[in-house]
Amino acid sequence: MTTTLERIKKLFLENFDFPEERLRPEATIESIGLDSLDKIEFLFALEKEFDIKIPDREVKLDSIQDIIDVVERLVMEQHAEQRQSV
Amino acid sequence: MTRVVITGMGIISPVGNSCEEFFDNLAAGRSGIKKMSWDFADRLSVKISAEVDFDVEAYFSKKTARTLDRVSQFAMVAASQAWQDAAIQLPEKEQKRAGVYLGTGMGGARTLEESYVQLLKQNVKRLHPLTVVMVMNNAAASYISMTHRLKGPCLTYSTACSSSAVAIGEAFRQIKHGYADVMLAGGTESLLTFGIFMSWESIGTLALEAEDPSTSCRPFSKDRSGFVLGEGSAILVLESLDRAKKRGARIYGEVIGYGSTADADHITKPSVEGQADAMRAALEEARISPDDIDYINAHGTATVANDAVETKAIKEVFGQRACHIPVSSTKSMHGHLLGAAGAVELVAAVLALNKRIVPPTANLMVPDPECDLDYVPGKARTGLDLKVVMSNSFAFGGTNAVLIVRKHE
Numbered sequence: 001m002t003t004t005l006e007r008i009k010k011l012f013l014e015n016f017d018f019p020e021e022r023l024r025p026e027a028t029i030e031s032i033g034l035d036s037l038d039k040i041e042f043l044f045a046l047e048k049e050f051d052i053k054i055p056d057r058e059v060k061l062d063s064i065q066d067i068i069d070v071v072e073r074l075v076m077e078q079h080a081e082q083r084q085s086v
Numbered sequence: 087m088t089r090v091v092i093t094g095m096g097i098i099s100p101v102g103n104s105c106e107e108f109f110d111n112l113a114a115g116r117s118g119i120k121k122m123s124w125d126f127a128d129r130l131s132v133k134i135s136a137e138v139d140f141d142v143e144a145y146f147s148k149k150t151a152r153t154l155d156r157v158s159q160f161a162m163v164a165a166s167q168a169w170q171d172a173a174i175q176l177p178e179k180e181q182k183r184a185g186v187y188l189g190t191g192m193g194g195a196r197t198l199e200e201s202y203v204q205l206l207k208q209n210v211k212r213l214h215p216l217t218v219v220m221v222m223n224n225a226a227a228s229y230i231s232m233t234h235r236l237k238g239p240c241l242t243y244s245t246a247c248s249s250s251a252v253a254i255g256e257a258f259r260q261i262k263h264g265y266a267d268v269m270l271a272g273g274t275e276s277l278l279t280f281g282i283f284m285s286w287e288s289i290g291t292l293a294l295e296a297e298d299p300s301t302s303c304r305p306f307s308k309d310r311s312g313f314v315l316g317e318g319s320a321i322l323v324l325e326s327l328d329r330a331k332k333r334g335a336r337i338y339g340e341v342i343g344y345g346s347t348a349d350a351d352h353i354t355k356p357s358v359e360g361q362a363d364a365m366r367a368a369l370e371e372a373r374i375s376p377d378d379i380d381y382i383n384a385h386g387t388a389t390v391a392n393d394a395v396e397t398k399a400i401k402e403v404f405g406q407r408a409c410h411i412p413v414s415s416t417k418s419m420h421g422h423l424l425g426a427a428g429a430v431e432l433v434a435a436v437l438a439l440n441k442r443i444v445p446p447t448a449n450l451m452v453p454d455p456e457c458d459l460d461y462v463p464g465k466a467r468t469g470l471d472l473k474v475v476m477s478n479s480f481a482f483g484g485t486n487a488v489l490i491v492r493k494h495e
Contacts, residue, residue: 014148015149015152016149017147017148017149037215037216040215041153041214041215041216043215044212044214044215047211047212053211
């Protein structure tokens, strides 16, 4: 099964133009070179890829690892809700 | 007053994505009008357009391409072509004396339309975060200012089909009156979308499809039925004559006159008085007489109303001489580029001046007693001694703009 990191990497490579080796879990968003507008754009792509809604302004997303944690948590929470409501 | 010259030109158009290709096709009478390939054509009664053949990946990285509406992509490529063509350098201390004026009818309307489809048909939870900056009318001009470090005035004009002629005229005056030394000026448009076609179809100005679709637009012909929607961009480098001379730049011509008037009469119906006054105003600023004009690139939309009114207006301004000036409508080949039309047609007129070739009005096969000037039907005229050319742009809303360029000798 594809890991969350792999899916996030794939999204990064689809959306931005920089080398894959920079995308390590500990890398910070800043060090990768995303500005504030890029970051918003990337969150939008994450929402689509994982079918989740990332709450505005509430989550800490400083590094790739933060993104993985948040995405995994939201997928659990939001997809569990969906299963219950069905 | 500072004299203003054209030192570079760039174009993305339905008949070619370089000035050479563009003009060669026009001179050969080759049309860029074709049957459209989109699915939505099924729901339209007019299924033809003048589409640009544009390989996005040849010009932009995938990330950049996704963040730009097609209208900005066209403009950025046309601007870079013009910049390179002018072989211009802009040291930091000159950046504040350089600007960009563009015209566009509806800017990023394509992105807006796509967003509504996502929102209303696909019920998406969020729109793309860059929707605002992709849709806004001034995006193209802003990206050009960023790319070429133009820190002087950066403005976007929107006066429907005269937008880019207005932008060029106003940019010319920025230099003429001493506010800038270099201006990138022109227009861009990309509105070949379902909603836009439906809107034009409803107002009834689109050409009926001819048996050979490429001949559907027939300016000044008795059997004309309207225009064909096109897309693209044309951008010129305007520069003070002194600066251009000092650096030994190649000079395509000198912009000498610009006339701008409003019909103040009707939202769509053209006015002889408004058009004639714009031509007179441009002649007056140029300090030349009607006898000095050697070629007119007409607005020539091929609507029943425009072509008869424009003919009358030309006769009013030029009197006896009107019948002796070649007047052609290149819209017959590149279609109507709306906000970009004025710039595209000025490029055609300036190339005519330089190559001594007047491009024809294609598809003019049935004379109309109401259109009785020399429209250069069917075939280009070569080897002409052209010194001064005029380009007419008129518009829904009634803003008329006329530009005059003189050969630099």
